[in-house]
Amino acid sequence: MADKYKPMQAADVAQWDAEVGVLVVGFGGAGAAAAIEACDQGCSVMLVEAASAAGGSTALSSAELYLGGGTRIQKALGYNDTVDAMYDYLMASNGPQACPEKTRAYCEQSADHFDWLEAQGVPFKESEYPHRAMMALTDDCLLYTGSEKAWPYVQLAAPAPRGHNLKVEGDNGGPLFMSVMEQAVRVRGIEVRFEARVLRLIVDSSEDDPVICGAVIRQDMREQMIRARQGVVLCCGGFVMNQAMLKQYAPELMKATVPIGNPNDNGAGIQMGLSVGAAVINMHEGFVSLPYYPPATLTYGILVNAQGQRFINEDAYHGRVGAAVLKQSGGPVYLVMRVEDYDGYETQSYLDAPIAGTGETLEELAAELDLPEGQLERCLETYNRFASEGRDPLFHKSADWLEPIVGPVVAIDCTPGRGAFFPYFTLGGLDTTVDGQVKNAAGTVIRGLFAAGRTACGVPRRGDGYASGTSVADASWSGRLAGRSVAVNERRSSSE
Amino acid sequence: MADKYKPMQAADVAQWDAEVGVLVVGFGGAGAAAAIEACDQGCSVMLVEAASAAGGSTALSSAELYLGGGTRIQKALGYNDTVDAMYDYLMASNGPQACPEKTRAYCEQSADHFDWLEAQGVPFKESEYPHRAMMALTDDCLLYTGSEKAWPYVQLAAPAPRGHNLKVEGDNGGPLFMSVMEQAVRVRGIEVRFEARVLRLIVDSSEDDPVICGAVIRQDMREQMIRARQGVVLCCGGFVMNQAMLKQYAPELMKATVPIGNPNDNGAGIQMGLSVGAAVINMHEGFVSLPYYPPATLTYGILVNAQGQRFINEDAYHGRVGAAVLKQSGGPVYLVMRVEDYDGYETQSYLDAPIAGTGETLEELAAELDLPEGQLERCLETYNRFASEGRDPLFHKSADWLEPIVGPVVAIDCTPGRGAFFPYFTLGGLDTTVDGQVKNAAGTVIRGLFAAGRTACGVPRRGDGYASGTSVADASWSGRLAGRSVAVNERRSSSE
Structure with a gap:
């Protein structure tokens, strides 16, 4: 200049x-x-x-x-x-x-x-x-x-x-x-x-x-x-x-x-x-922004960081979620959900994030993702246990969006720089x-x-x-x- | 002005x-x-x-x-x-x-x-x-x-x-x-x-x-x-x-x-x-800064946030750790360690953080802390399992500072605003x-x-x-x- x-x-x-x-x-x-x-x-x-x-x-x-x-x-x-x-x-x-x-x-x-x-x-x-x-x-x-x-x-x-x-x-x-x-x-x-x-x-x-x-x-x-x-x-x-x-x-x-x-x-x-x-x-x-809805059903999913840990209530506004994704310490970020909640993603979504893995079971999915061993399973075990009770004591996601995540499951790759649309x-x-x-x-x-x-x-x-x-x-x-x-x-x- | x-x-x-x-x-x-x-x-x-x-x-x-x-x-x-x-x-x-x-x-x-x-x-x-x-x-x-x-x-x-x-x-x-x-x-x-x-x-x-x-x-x-x-x-x-x-x-x-x-x-x-x-x-x-060392033995501890999740390798520089603490989404932050690693804290530390809880066992300690049920136990189970193998696949803390954390244990309260010294x-x-x-x-x-x-x-x-x-x-x-x-x-x- x-x-x-x-x-x-x-x-x-x-x-x-x-x-x-x-x-x-x-x-x-x-x-x-x-x-x-x-x-x-x-x-x-x-x-x-x-x-x-x-x-x-x-x-x-x-x-x-x-x-x-x-x-x-x-x-x-x-x-x-x-x-x-x-x-x-x-x-x-x-x-x-x-x-x-x-x-x-x-x-x-x-x-x-x-x-x-x-x-x-x-x-x-x-x-x-x-x-x-x-x-x-x-x-x-x-x-x-x-x-x-x-x-x-x-x-x-x-x-x-x-x-x-x-x-x-x-x-x-x-x-x-x-x-x-x-x-x-x-x-x-x-x-x-x-x-x-x-x-x-x-x-x-x-x-x-x-x-x-x-x-x-x-x-x-x-x-x-x-x-x-x-x-x-x-x-x-x-x-x-x-x-x-x-x-x-x-x-x-x-x-x-x-x-x-x-x-x-x-x-x-x-x-x-x-x-x-x-x-x-x-x-x-x-x-x-991480514009992951529509379809709103993706909100039933969970976002996990490189440690296989959740970091935000996924029912927050997409901009709040996008800001949280960028604050993670590096490594992959995945949005994990049931295949039935994924319906509509390919036709309705603005996100453009590629699929990172799929599985008939959580274990099958975990094997395809780049996460520390056992972490995704543990994260989902905790999430599912509480979700089945209609609560999320970690991040307080609304009960409206809580459902146990069980196979078949899919993960999309929301890692910054790997294809997902992050407008700013x-x-x-x-x-x-x-x-x-x-x-x-x-x-x-x-x-x-x-x-x-x-x-x-x-x-x-x-x-x-x-x-x-x-x-x-x-x-x-x-x-x-x-x-x-x-x-x-x-x-x-x-x-x- | x-x-x-x-x-x-x-x-x-x-x-x-x-x-x-x-x-x-x-x-x-x-x-x-x-x-x-x-x-x-x-x-x-x-x-x-x-x-x-x-x-x-x-x-x-x-x-x-x-x-x-x-x-x-x-x-x-x-x-x-x-x-x-x-x-x-x-x-x-x-x-x-x-x-x-x-x-x-x-x-x-x-x-x-x-x-x-x-x-x-x-x-x-x-x-x-x-x-x-x-x-x-x-x-x-x-x-x-x-x-x-x-x-x-x-x-x-x-x-x-x-x-x-x-x-x-x-x-x-x-x-x-x-x-x-x-x-x-x-x-x-x-x-x-x-x-x-x-x-x-x-x-x-x-x-x-x-x-x-x-x-x-x-x-x-x-x-x-x-x-x-x-x-x-x-x-x-x-x-x-x-x-x-x-x-x-x-x-x-x-x-x-x-x-x-x-x-x-x-x-x-x-x-x-x-x-x-x-x-x-x-x-x-x-x-x-979160000036938690000296004594260096506190580095054997783990920092957990309001979700009972770790968020940083605790062997990082105290300023890096302090910045990470301030980025957490609110709620308590605890530094959890064995009582034997706590030795020296009261005489050597600049931190001034109060004790948040103690326990002969992890369960006893967990009962005293304001964390979602079971989260601290799960976090420590994971940490200890890997630490006993000399590795930290989540945050890559150096093997020099990895030891299973078993009772008796103590947690100090590093929540911003609760007494811990956060210079800036x-x-x-x-x-x-x-x-x-x-x-x-x-x-x-x-x-x-x-x-x-x-x-x-x-x-x-x-x-x-x-x-x-x-x-x-x-x-x-x-x-x-x-x-x-x-x-x-x-x-x-x-x-x-």
Whole structure:
């Protein structure tokens, strides 16, 4: 990385090519929400996007939205979720990295945010998807997308389904979500520029504290100076597509195999923040998944590490399980199950893990696996003995998923690097206030600079505590806050 | 944290109170080495220290030095250590965070660095301390201070003892090391100012790329402007004493119980770097220890987690074991051993862990511990069966430390937060080049700014791969590199 994000000084701008109130960088879920809110507050807004179309990584996702505390759908379906229960769950699952202020605000505003999304036109059906799945492939709405019902969280917070799936068949939530958001941008007449890449921020250093007052963009093979009187909102994704930044900040995350995002999740927004003194936090953390369900029946299986020991309750969320797999000390990781529970794996699974062994009996299977002698048998003897009593005193897997594992049996190879699909993305970013102002290392806000979505470090902060839908919900919610925040920012005098 | 480290502009300095070639901040091991080297290169040097005396955290340590690749002592005692073996070990133990360039240079220059330390007057005896211990309490020199002989490293790099203990009885290496270093500073006539706290860097922004050209210090209740023509070297420790920074950057590390360092390990150097655009890396990482030996006989015991499962080879270095303890999923952690191996624990141990249970038989002990029924018995049955064959196929503990564990037995409670001593310190810091120049996020060096010791992110980068002596050796070595580097830095014109 050369110093290519070094900011330009406003004094060096010979001529401004355009002037707006607010410049929003990135037309994914966060940028769309920021632009809409800033516009609704009366600002003139320009939205620039490096790609040829709107979408960002939000459009690539399932666009489940992790919302609760009593959304319209939760209430309609009889779930009595509360702000406190949602807060307790997110605080517990984000562990020591949790930001109490952001989490509190997110939970308190969650039901309202749902209403706002509906008001934009995002469609939801008043129905539930009651299965254990990574996402609903029907048009049903409400489902569990985290570890709410799994130990230890089930003991720490009252569980409720908080994943809100869009009313669309198949894994098509992301494109639909972004088409609705794009339409909401369009009807407001917000100026949108595609194939416009932001190169550098522009800083006015004439005052004691520098102010971000615009950006240099490249469009039509020409650099253009965009003046933003109220500020710039960086909504340009995380850094999972930037190998150098991954190596610098999150090398352990690279044990996972497939970066998830769009090519512009290259860390440019984070780098531009850093170039003007912003602080970055939680940069080592990321979401990692072992997507072993569907079919949900694989949850009846057990995961064992190189010692032939279990290490997690297998009914936890796939991201929690993926993070646990990566924390094992090396050697193989197998998912062992009855052949009848394996049914559906080859047609329904996203995992792509190869078969490691099979057997009419446990002993036959054990002979095919690379585990210390007798360990798998002992592990299963213990598991089965307790499972037949409907309990798992080791890892507290729910009785719903406990059944003795007896032959014929099969093991699939979940060892990182041996074929299993381990998608990942980053959870670190610019340190921001709850309302989206970017902070420097001392905690002071950088005037005129805002960030949302995965350019900022938001509500979700730990791979082992992640829940599906927190990224799109946090991105759209934090985008709105940043949009409102920049809208009330001091209007700086326009250039002549 | 207010924005108290915000740099001062050189243009705002009404009058310089002093002018030197090089300003070194912090008189611990790194700062002393930097000052000595810069002086030996012909620079005028001022060394400022916030405390009333020299020492820093180096003086609080045992000052073991992790050096190898064929030091004088290694050779004299017949150890055929090589640069490659040392490099392989450090690269493996620092895992994905390892910096190949720094590690290579450290290993290549390691034997020379030992000679340099001897030349300064640091005394070493040509002898070996052959026991498993955290430090030599005799005046013997060479000992194993990492996990070189433990799995998996023993398979990845040829082991050699690389801890070099000073020739002094008791745990007195740190004070002796720093008294020698202070003497080496004194004989050179280097100007030293104690009770002089650096408040802010001073930046000359008159050129295109700002240059660090001095610092504001507070001494004698007065702010003084110190001009440094060639640069400022930050050697002011890590941030383990700064609760706000720990919470911001390394919240998980706070599961450990006792921060190790001196009160000025408050992150000021890192904050000053950040204030001028420096990048920080590896900020979440730290050293953590479960100091369960001496007595070495506790190594015959086994550590079990809340599932009654082992999770590490207990012959690994205490820091590796401590890191593994903190990674367990919660619940108790016990160290279980024969009563005869427990002998000496109460008189020799630093651990302070309470007894969790005792028993004439394993069953009696198990009844006293909070573990799932039958798990401890099963774990010990497996362990003992293999131990009696001299092997540990689960975690590959060396046969030297394998003995069946039979009654009478005792368990000590190593659960974090229940009394056991878990010291910790930080391993993240300013991103620097091998020769100590501070880099910004884009990798460009910040002119006139250097860092060494724990203010920088150096060679040791992972708690679970740490070896005693890497901090003091890295601090003194990186201090020297930074001192040589600032010495050849462009001499900027003096103020009038």
